[in-house]
Amino acid sequence: MEIFGIPWPLMLSQLLLGLVNGSFYAMMSLGLAVIFGLLNIINFAHGALFMMGAFFAWMGLNYFGINYWAALIIVPIVVGVFGILIERSMLRWLYKLDHLYGLLLTFGITLLLEGVFRSFYGVSGQPYQVPALLSGATDVGSLMLPNYRAWVVVASLTVCFATWFVIERTKIGSYLRAGTENPKMVEAFGINVPLMVTLTYGFGVALAAFAGVLAAPIMQVSSLMGSNLIIVVFAVVVIGGMGSIMGSILTGLGLGVIEGFTRVFYPELSATVVFILMGVVLLIRPAGLFGKEK
């Protein structure tokens, strides 16, 4: 079977690849949106924290014998706590200032983190084995579906939608939504907003680390893996707009898929299609597809 002269299996495999990439975009831009909403900080360090997640998984396995499944739980917690320390010691002083200060500081943190990992491990990638349970592929008729990639999509979407649910449908989420709009008023009701801010940053960072662990068996674990990803993720955020949780998830996924199809139909463009879309969106809807116009 063919569509526009493209064999069906090729199409499906690119769709899956697109969904995998889209899952990473979704998790990363979701974290950025949640952090930006409450902290007013554009967390440039998000990519470096993703890289740290992947590296910690690799180090855990190679130095301490911590397996993939344990790493999936432990690493986000450890990196999340690291994020909390960053928030408490540095970010906290910048909230009243222009976005630019937060961006510059987190950019500095990125350089620092990448520098540390580069000086120990160089720039070449470290391999990370796909966990035994998920190695191999499943025959789904017209396509051999790689188990691990399918797992990445399922795991990230579960985490993304759980996050959406908590924020949009629960009491705790209503604090977060209200705090994003008017933190001072929420605090005047007796809610410990400074603590909420710290935990939110910790959560956003843990989400990046979780994505990092998921990525370890697919991408090479290297000090630069975060920078490569974060550039595209920022474009995703510009396209989606910072306004909405569901918006970040859908935009992330959608752009991954668009990238995948571009790879099928016009491979030369696949690396740039996201940026072209970003330009188009900026011209038509500067606040982004889901963003609120000021």
Place this chain on the structure above:
Amino acid sequence: MTTAAEPKSIVEKERKMGIALEIRNLQAWYGESYILQDMNITVNQGEVVTLLGRNGSGRTTTLRAIMGLTGARKGSIRIGGVESINLPTYKIAHLGVGYCPEERAIFSSLTTEENLLLPPSVSKTDKGMSVKEIYDMFPNLAERKASQGTRLSGGEQQMLAVARILRTGAKLLLLDEISEGLAPVIVQALSRMIVTLKAKGYTIVMVEQNFRFAAPLADRFYVVEHGQVVETFAASELDSKMPVLSELLGV
């Protein structure tokens, strides 16, 4: 937890004397602007006190300063005997204070009911009003509980802003211009509400532009000018003070 550093005796004494709010030599800034110059206000438990003054005299700032929402503050603000001048805003609320701001601050990302349920309980002993009591008092809110908070009409938003601090168990209410821009029927409903709350023992500090709304409700009045109290009198003195008032406020 917040009373740990307080000498117990003072807290006890002010409780016994029944002072809900005691503001002494309060100064407050917005950045570089020096707004409250020397505020002194005492509110007894169960009293309704109204702050009068011209536009820009510093009444909203006084309420915001009580909540710790201005820039720097100096002086003393004791709430139920507890010194709050150095407390963070969220701890001030837990001294049993409910604040209804001038701009209403209804959250657009929350439904009406979520807005209503947002403020947590601020008192271990007082339960405050139940959601049912509130819906009985403001049927509009019950009808529109699933609507986005900011889709309510101005008057409904005003009701919501007041209603949401009534279920927290706060016994000291700071109400900033709650009658502003409302239809006479709703203003009357709010008057009745204040009377009811007073009968229940609430302490209320109101900022009002609408003198005819405030006059029959308040036990005492403070007139604020340039961030200072320039005149204070009891409700019984209202008639004899009218000439002074009309000069100060132009009413």
